């Protein structure tokens with residue numbers, strides 16, 4: 337079933353202490369839905385897990401993982417290590433992983449399969465670059481990323497995040513209409529891949545320069561189930577405000 341979700345991707349920000357300070361701040365406010373999912377850096381996962389415990393409204397996940405179960409992969413961590421911290425989610429194929437660390441779709445597909453096999457819920461990130469959008473290739477790129485990223489995936493729970501590369505960290509968000517159009521497209525492709533109304537059942541988040549100033553407009557789009565926030569997730573006050581507006585617009589009060 338689709339869920340209203342506010343996800344925060346902290347990227348390479350926040351020490352363990354800063355992560356716990358943030359949790360102490362949000363916990364006082366977030367006592368109902370929408371579900372908040374935080375993606376701290378690896379070093380904070382264990383302490384965040386201990387702190388969050390069984391909180392029903394604040395969950396957390398890892399920003400990345402390796403697809404192998406164990407092995408000589410210096411600097412990497414596997415699904416089992418993530419699960420041990422209490423995390424339930426993992427971001428896969430974030431544009432920074434694709435573009436800075438050269439992850440391709442078949443590599444990303446292995447991670448999605450490994451995450452699902454281990455019991456994590458992957459958040460598969462897809463999105464076109466500015467050049468691709470200007471060349472009218474958005475459909476083609478999204479289709480390819482979904483078909484390759486979800487190869488051999490069974491009809492099980494995963495989340496898709498549409499994050500146009502040109503909107504990430506640039507201050508320029510996709511307009512609600514632009515985001516909505518691509519979310520609709522993603523649902524069509526999911527139907528094509530799974531052939532059983534998967535599109536309608538899948539939670540799709542929008543990400544890219546989401547902030548207090550634009551969350552209301554974005555939330556009004558029925559196609560947008562929630563958002564994945566980078567920069568504006570680092571400050572507790574603005575993140576809680578985004579959470580409050582998202583919930584209000586989606587009718588969760």
Ligand code: PGA
Nearest residue numbers: 504505544545565566567
């Ligand atoms: P941003 O990042 O909100 O800072 O644009 C979004 C993301 O990378 O998930």
